[in-house]
Amino acid sequence: MPNVSIKVIVSNKGALINLYGLNNFNQVIDPSLTTLIGTDQGRFIQTRIVYPDDAATMNTLNAPVVANPADERQNKAAIDGVYNALNPDYLDILGAIDIIPMQSLINPAAANDGEATVPSDLPYACAQAYSTSVNDFIGPTRVIARIAGITGDASPASLVASINTACSLQARPAAKYQNPYFALSAAVWQGSSRTSTTNIFGNANALQLSPPSGPNWTNPQMLSLTHFVNCHGGDHDPQWYGQNGGGFPVAESAQLVAGKTAHGGIAAAECCYGGQLYAPNGGQAGLCNTYLMNGAAAFCGSTNIAYGPANGQGNADLITQYFLIDLLNGASAGRAMLQARQKLVQTTSPMNIYDLKTLAQFNVFGSSSNTPVQMAAHLAAKGITGTSDAEVAIAERKDRRRQLMVRGLELLTSTGIAEHDPNHRLSEALRNRLLALADEHGIPGAGIQSCPVVGGSNFLLAHSLTQASDTIHVVHGTKPEATFGKYMALIVRERGGIVISSELLLSK
Amino acid sequence: MATKTFLVPNFSAGLFMCWDMYTQAGYRINVTLKDSATTYVNASKQSTSIMPALAEGNSNINGSNLQIIVDIPQSSSIQPSLNAYTIARPDGSIAGYGFNLNIEDATDQDYNDLYISMTAWKSKG
Numbered sequence: 001m002p003n004v005s006i007k008v009i010v011s012n013k014g015a016l017i018n019l020y021g022l023n024n025f026n027q028v029i030d031p032s033l034t035t036l037i038g039t040d041q042g043r044f045i046q047t048r049i050v051y052p053d054d055a056a057t058m059n060t061l062n063a064p065v066v067a068n069p070a071d072e073r074q075n076k077a078a079i080d081g082v083y084n085a086l087n088p089d090y091l092d093i094l095g096a097i098d099i100i101p102m103q104s105l106i107n108p109a110a111a112n113d114g115e116a117t118v119p120s121d122l123p124y125a126c127a128q129a130y131s132t133s134v135n136d137f138i139g140p141t142r143v144i145a146r147i148a149g150i151t152g153d154a155s156p157a158s159l160v161a162s163i164n165t166a167c168s169l170q171a172r173p174a175a176k177y178q179n180p181y182f183a184l185s186a187a188v189w190q191g192s193s194r195t196s197t198t199n200i201f202g203n204a205n206a207l208q209l210s211p212p213s214g215p216n217w218t219n220p221q222m223l224s225l226t227h228f229v230n231c232h233g234g235d236h237d238p239q240w241y242g243q244n245g246g247g248f249p250v251a252e253s254a255q256l257v258a259g260k261t262a263h264g265g266i267a268a269a270e271c272c273y274g275g276q277l278y279a280p281n282g283g284q285a286g287l288c289n290t291y292l293m294n295g296a297a298a299f300c301g302s303t304n305i306a307y308g309p310a311n312g313q314g315n316a317d318l319i320t321q322y323f324l325i326d327l328l329n330g331a332s333a334g335r336a337m338l339q340a341r342q343k344l345v346q347t348t349s350p351m352n353i354y355d356l357k358t359l360a361q362f363n364v365f366g367s368s369s370n371t372p373v374q375m376a377a378h379l380a381a382k383g384i385t386g387t388s389d390a391e392v393a394i395a396e397r398k399d400r401r402r403q404l405m406v407r408g409l410e411l412l413t414s415t416g417i418a419e420h421d422p423n424h425r426l427s428e429a430l431r432n433r434l435l436a437l438a439d440e441h442g443i444p445g446a447g448i449q450s451c452p453v454v455g456g457s458n459f460l461l462a463h464s465l466t467q468a469s470d471t472i473h474v475v476h477g478t479k480p481e482a483t484f485g486k487y488m489a490l491i492v493r494e495r496g497g498i499v500i501s502s503e504l505l506l507s508k
Numbered sequence: 509m510a511t512k513t514f515l516v517p518n519f520s521a522g523l524f525m526c527w528d529m530y531t532q533a534g535y536r537i538n539v540t541l542k543d544s545a546t547t548y549v550n551a552s553k554q555s556t557s558i559m560p561a562l563a564e565g566n567s568n569i570n571g572s573n574l575q576i577i578v579d580i581p582q583s584s585s586i587q588p589s590l591n592a593y594t595i596a597r598p599d600g601s602i603a604g605y606g607f608n609l610n611i612e613d614a615t616d617q618d619y620n621d622l623y624i625s626m627t628a629w630k631s632k633g
Contacts, residue, residue: 028573031515038514038588038609160573164517168592168605176600223600262600263518 004046005394007369008086009033009147010079011094013051015069019098020156028156032163033094036367039167044390045369048086049094052078061085072103076123076130083127083142089397090334090368091144093124095159096151096277102303105134105360108353108420109307111449112476113487113507118360119303121146125338126408134356138415140341141408143334143401145298145368150289152279158293165295166367169264171374172225174328177266182224183207184214184251186231187244193230195313196321200228200328210242210251217252222260225372226267227291228324230308230317232484232508233271238284240271241484248483254290263295264372266333268324270308270316272484272508275301275363292365297372298333300324300340302361302508305487307354310504315358319344323364330375334368335400342407350416350453352472352491354505413458418451418472426450426473433499434475434492441504443477443488450474470495484508510583510613516626517592518605519574521545524632526566532558533621535613538579539563545571562622569628576609578622583613595629604629 017025033049040047052058052066052075059065063081066074079100083091093100102119110116118134125140147166149159181201185193187209197204208214208221210231231251232241238254261267269275275288291299300323306316322340331339341359348355426434426448438446451472455463463469475490487507493500519525521543531537531553539562541549551563578586588611595604604627611622 027513027575028515031513031573031575032517034512034588035514035517035590035592038590039592041589042591160515164515164592167517168594170593219601220599225600263594263596263602265600 003391003394004044005089005397006086007040007045007047007090007092008082008088009047009049009092009094010082010100011049011051012053012066012069012099014053015099016095019154021154024156028160032160036163036167040369044394045090050082052082069099070101072101073130075100076103079124080127080129089143089401090332091124091142092368093121093144093146095147096149098151099149102363104132106132108134108356109489111447112478112489113305115304118357120360121363122341122360125341134360135417135419138345138351138359138417139408139412140338141405143332143338143368143404145334145337145364145366147367148277148289148292148365150280150285151277152281158285158289161293161295162366165263165297166370169297169370169372171371172264174330174373177225177328177373178202180220180224181206181226181228182217182221183228184231185209186242186251187211189230189308191311192308192313192317196230196317197228199321200324211244211247211249214242214249214251215239215253215256217256219260222257223262225262225265226324226328227261227265228320229267229269229271229274231271233269233273234484235273235276236278237273238286238290240269240274240287243485252287254284254287257287257290257294259294261291261294261296265291265294265296266298266324266327266372267291267296268300268320270302270306270320270508272302272305274306275299275365276303288365296366297370298327298336298364298366300337300362300364303363304361306361306508307358307489307505308508310506312503314503315354315505316362316508318347319358319362328373330371330373332368333364333366333370335404337364338404342404342411345411345415349414349459350418350455350470350472352418353420353449353451353474354489354491356417413456416453416455416459416463418453420449420451424450424452424471427497430494430497434473437492437499437502438475438477438490441488441490443475443490444479446475446477448473448475468495509581510586511577511579512586512588514576514578514588514590514609516574516576516607518594519569519607519626519628521569521571523569523604523628523630524566525569525626525628527624527626528564529562530558530623531562531621532556533613535580535582535621537562537613537622539622539624540577541574542577543569543571543574576624578611580613587612589619602630
């Protein structure tokens with residue numbers, strides 16, 4: 001058994017040099033990676049940089065070379081090849097989307113919100129081959145994250161800031177991250193946010209609502225090590241917004257957050273576009289990049305329009321709280337994201353098209369091995385003579401990787417998916433029932449997508465034995481006049497012509 | 509001949525820093541500490557005795573990308589193990605940064621051939 005853990009950092013050298021220049025690559029980026037490798041060695045992690053555009057290296061790994069850095073298929077195949085050759089405990093993607101692209105998955109909810117694709121790192125977390133269907137990536141098994149710079153920014157400062165955070169991060173007790181905390185919600189979603197905040201921190205005493213509060217938060221609030229935000233967000237927008245009725249005041253602003261949040265902090269944002277790595281083109285970078293520039297150890301957010309239920313918990317509520325809860329329990333950033341993805345799949349099966357979009361759109365930024373919270377004492381505390389703490393910790397990490405791989409493989413066979421079937425025949429009575437439900441919920445101009453439930457072998461076996469044969473109908477509509485929250489979807493489960501449940505989703 | 513360059517994380521312009529550098533090595537070790545504006549240390553030593561120190565000193569940091577260049581002409585491989593950390597106040601704000609670098613330049617794996625300790629604070633004195 002190796003007495004170190006393995007971390008692989010994958011980046012495209014040609015793209016790095018093209019964006020930052022050869023001088024910055026040699027004088028700044030490469031030395032910062034040398035420092036990270038040395039720092040990881042002190043953590044019993046053997047870190048290796050692999051450039052998929054370097055033919056010599058890729059040949060030794062028997063992995064395909066990336067000839068075009070923007071080619072998603074080539075990048076997926078290359079990272080799969082590197083992963084299979086080295087079987088790392090951690091995998092970092094180094095650079096924003098102009099260095100290693102996210103994978104463009106077909107948006108299962110495109111008929112409603114009009115977004116053709118979902119930019120996603122999910123496929124890199126899965127062993128399945130290149131595909132544009134989210135359905136092929138419901139069994140993630142890899143601990144990965146992205147060390148992101150600012151897209152299109154020729155200064156390496158943002159990229160190096162995240163590398164520096166990975167170098168200098170030291171785990172602290174969970175109590176430091178649990179109290180005080182910073183939780184912020186659009187007033188209109190305070191019920192769901194109270195539940196999430198209580199699930200994460202054990203109470204919702206410090207939950208802030210917008211309106212009336214924000215965006216000028218106090219220094220102690222900003223310095224809280226854990227941030228959780230459930231607000232609206234916009235495309236290429238460096239602000240998040242609250243809501244009460246028809247008003248959408250600014251709740252958090254990148255300009256005001258810059259330089260204010262804590263080094264080693266963690267954050268999860270349910271907001272639409274909360275994890276979008278857009279190119280600011282000289283303007284203000286997004287809140288995701290701003291948190292990372294400030295030294296955030298891990299940030300979880302969505303690349304495009306995200307959803308949550310009007311009442312109760314689902315979608316963005318779930319994946320963000322799963323992520324923070326696992327981080328607070330001592331998981332690394334990459335493992336917390338993998339476990340959050342797996343739990344979302346497990347919890348929502350049979351997954352509707354909005355669950356699938358949620359799975360694809362939330363990503364994690366920061367080094368995958370960033371572990372901000374100290375884990376509870378491990379086996380070494382039991383006093384095994386002749387075995388070091390480090391050896392025990394490494395063995396336990398291998399155990400966790402094995403367990404997560406088993407769970408990911410199980411999900412492939414045990415998960416149900418409601419797949420849109422454009423040829424599905426809907427009885428007149430059921431159509432009228434669905435339209436009446438849409439009317440009850442005020443969904444304008446409702447369209448209907450019918451999605452029979454399919455799935456893996458074990459799911460289908462249980463499906464047939466229990467005769468729990470569902471069709472999920474999505475009744476969707478748009479409020480074109482709305483600034484935010486304009487997309488609505490009613491998720492209706494029907495079994496044998498009987499409507500057995502319905503849940504209203506709203507865009508964030 | 510081996511050379512390696514390390515970026516010192518978070519040691520940015522405006523901070524006040526100090527450094528201590530020691531060697532215990534058969535090979536000659538050359539160390540440069542510099543940023544985009546200033547070279548703070550350019551020192552060389554070949555001795556198995558730890559004293560005198562290779563370099564000791566302090567300065568305000570004047571430029572960006574502070575880095576340490578380790579050059580050991582007789583070595584075929586420079587192996588680093590290092591620790592970078594933050595000096596945090598009780599409220600979570602940052603008072604400064606620390607950095608320790610240990611180098612193995614040969615094969616005995618004692619990692620004491622070069623040792624560098626650095627600290628940078630926002631406040632001096």
